[in-house]
Amino acid sequence: MLRHLVGRCDACPIRNRAVCSYSTPEQLVELDHIKFYRDYPPGAEIVGEGEPITALGSIVSGVVALQRTLEDGRRQVVGLLLPSDFIGRPLRDEAPYSAVAVEPVRMCLFDKRRFEELLVTNPSLERKLLEMMLDELDSAREWMVLLGRKTAREKLASFLTMLSRRLGAGGATLRLPLSREAISEYLGLTIETVSRQFTQLRKDGVIELPDSRSVRILDRRALAELSGDSDPDTSDRARA
Amino acid sequence: MLRHLVGRCDACPIRNRAVCSYSTPEQLVELDHIKFYRDYPPGAEIVGEGEPITALGSIVSGVVALQRTLEDGRRQVVGLLLPSDFIGRPLRDEAPYSAVAVEPVRMCLFDKRRFEELLVTNPSLERKLLEMMLDELDSAREWMVLLGRKTAREKLASFLTMLSRRLGAGGATLRLPLSREAISEYLGLTIETVSRQFTQLRKDGVIELPDSRSVRILDRRALAELSGDSDPDTSDRARA
DNA sequence: CGCCTGTTTGATCTACCTCAACTGCTGTGG
DNA sequence: CCACAGCAGTTGAGGTAGATCAAACAGGCG
Numbered sequence: 001m002l003r004h005l006v007g008r009c010d011a012c013p014i015r016n017r018a019v020c021s022y023s024t025p026e027q028l029v030e031l032d033h034i035k036f037y038r039d040y041p042p043g044a045e046i047v048g049e050g051e052p053i054t055a056l057g058s059i060v061s062g063v064v065a066l067q068r069t070l071e072d073g074r075r076q077v078v079g080l081l082l083p084s085d086f087i088g089r090p091l092r093d094e095a096p097y098s099a100v101a102v103e104p105v106r107m108c109l110f111d112k113r114r115f116e117e118l119l120v121t122n123p124s125l126e127r128k129l130l131e132m133m134l135d136e137l138d139s140a141r142e143w144m145v146l147l148g149r150k151t152a153r154e155k156l157a158s159f160l161t162m163l164s165r166r167l168g169a170g171g172a173t174l175r176l177p178l179s180r181e182a183i184s185e186y187l188g189l190t191i192e193t194v195s196r197q198f199t200q201l202r203k204d205g206v207i208e209l210p211d212s213r214s215v216r217i218l219d220r221r222a223l224a225e226l227s228g229d230s231d232p233d234t235s236d237r238a239r240a
Numbered sequence: 241m242l243r244h245l246v247g248r249c250d251a252c253p254i255r256n257r258a259v260c261s262y263s264t265p266e267q268l269v270e271l272d273h274i275k276f277y278r279d280y281p282p283g284a285e286i287v288g289e290g291e292p293i294t295a296l297g298s299i300v301s302g303v304v305a306l307q308r309t310l311e312d313g314r315r316q317v318v319g320l321l322l323p324s325d326f327i328g329r330p331l332r333d334e335a336p337y338s339a340v341a342v343e344p345v346r347m348c349l350f351d352k353r354r355f356e357e358l359l360v361t362n363p364s365l366e367r368k369l370l371e372m373m374l375d376e377l378d379s380a381r382e383w384m385v386l387l388g389r390k391t392a393r394e395k396l397a398s399f400l401t402m403l404s405r406r407l408g409a410g411g412a413t414l415r416l417p418l419s420r421e422a423i424s425e426y427l428g429l430t431i432e433t434v435s436r437q438f439t440q441l442r443k444d445g446v447i448e449l450p451d452s453r454s455v456r457i458l459d460r461r462a463l464a465e466l467s468g469d470s471d472p473d474t475s476d477r478a479r480a
Numbered sequence: 481c482g483c484c485t486g487t488t489t490g491a492t493c494t495a496c497c498t499c500a501a502c503t504g505c506t507g508t509g510g
Numbered sequence: 511c512c513a514c515a516g517c518a519g520t521t522g523a524g525g526t527a528g529a530t531c532a533a534a535c536a537g538g539c540g
Contacts, residue, residue: 068385070389076388078381079381090374091371091374097381120363123360123363126367127359130366130370133370133373133374133377134331134332137377138329138336140380140384141319141336142336143384144316144318144383144387145308145310145318147387148316149314149315149316151528179486180486180488181486188388189528189529191486191487192487192529193528193529195488196488211537212487228310391495392496419519420518420519420520430497431518432498432499432519433495433496435520438519
């Protein structure tokens with residue numbers, strides 16, 4: 001939870017994808033003054049479910065899982081957030097979901113009160129936030145289809161397809177940011193079923209598993225078809 | 241699909257909950273000029289999945305299901321929209337989900353292009369839209385928990401709890417806007433399982449079923465506990 | 481080398497699905 | 511006023527995908 005004040009916005013790795021990407025150089029100077037960095041080790045809770053929200057901001061590096069845990073321990077991951085994604089619920093006092101770092105995370109944060117003031121005075125910030133939230137909403141609904149209607153195999157195929165797209169998989173080998181357990185909590189399955197589906201896809205020659213945290217996609221087209229979304233041609237719609 | 245131009249904003253039933261609710265009287269006059277009403281019979285498709293979006297706006301009356309259909313016919317309802325809710329995806333050309341009227345619907349619509357221009361010149365419109373989308377996002381994630389982790393019984397109990405809250409159920413008797421089939425598509429179940437859970441809840445004395453489209457909640461507390469959300473005390477968090 | 485944690489594999493169980501028949505409305509026509 | 515489609519919903523019987531319980535396995539690390 002170290003606090004850093006270093007790092008100029010114009011050298012920021014997420015400069016043109018994050019919530020600040022529509023901001024003018026002048027507005028950026030303003031943000032520069034009030035932002036602060038914070039690092040979280042894997043497993044750290046960035047915000048707790050039901051806790052008051054004091055800060056919000058962008059992921060600079062690392063991966064965060066947004067999740068809800070029911071009282072009997074059942075857990076559902078409701079969002080997987082990557083660098084440039086926004087964390088925090090503006091305009092509400094309590095966090096409806098907890099955010100947990102699944103690998104080392106650096107956040108670029110703003111005090112919530114101040115950020116909300118900025119939303120009023122800085123329309124480009126509000127506009128970008130709106131766009132990002134609309135995209136998040138589409139993604140969440142995409143995942144509702146997956147959770148409600150897809151088979152275990154389709155779920156895993158969709159997950160791998162989504163990951164390879166979002167991690168900008170030039171090469172065919174993905175490094176999985178999530179453990180089997182976290183994957184199962186994202187897909188609404190058990191850890192054993194996820195594991196079985198991995199080996200199944202491997203046996204079918206669709207993927208290779210160099211180690212448990214890596215996946216090499218051998219047959220991208222097959223994977224896309226297994227994901228159960230509309231016809232393979234049209235299936236570029238899948239966001240997430 | 242009749243077109244109406246009648247109806248002044250200041251007499252509008254959704255005046256202070258819809259996207260226009262933050263607009264000043266002057267801004268309202270502007271909206272008044274470009275808005276138009278449109279009616280849809282039950283079953284009508286308001287927007288089709290993948291179709292270009294030409295108009296968007298608010299539900300004045302009626303209920304709309306937002307859904308995705310997979311090529312083999314499996315269907316998932318990803319949102320249940322009530323009066324004052326906003327329909328349409330600003331800032332994108334194609335609708336990612338279809339919107340279907342489940343009972344007679346009246347929409348208050350704006351040409352998409354014009355609406356997007358207004359978003360720029362009318363900050364109170366954009367602000368309200370942002371707030372609504374943030375709420376929708378929370379709801380969608382709430383539903384992800386339901387779809388991924390809840391049992392059939394918990395799903396139905398959650399559904400009834402959510403409905404009674406959103407329909408402002410003063411009285412304990414709800415009129416269900418959805419058929420058993422639509423409910424099953426919303427809950428990620430089959431129609432038979434939904435039906436069995438209804439009779440189960442009835443046999444357990446939690447609800448009464450005066451007819452298949454009505455539910456009388458006899459034991460609200462029991463229903464809330466069956467819904468599987470956090471402790472009954474804290475469970476006011478459940479939105480949707 | 482042996483422990484610990486994450487993953488895989490196996491055997492069995494069960495919640496929910498599938499297939500099928502039945503019930504009860506509602507409307508239509510004789 | 512009754513007969514009878516036609517549809518939405520319910521109920522039943524049986525099957526199965528995925529859960530659960532349990533054990534083996536593999537890699538990192540003291």
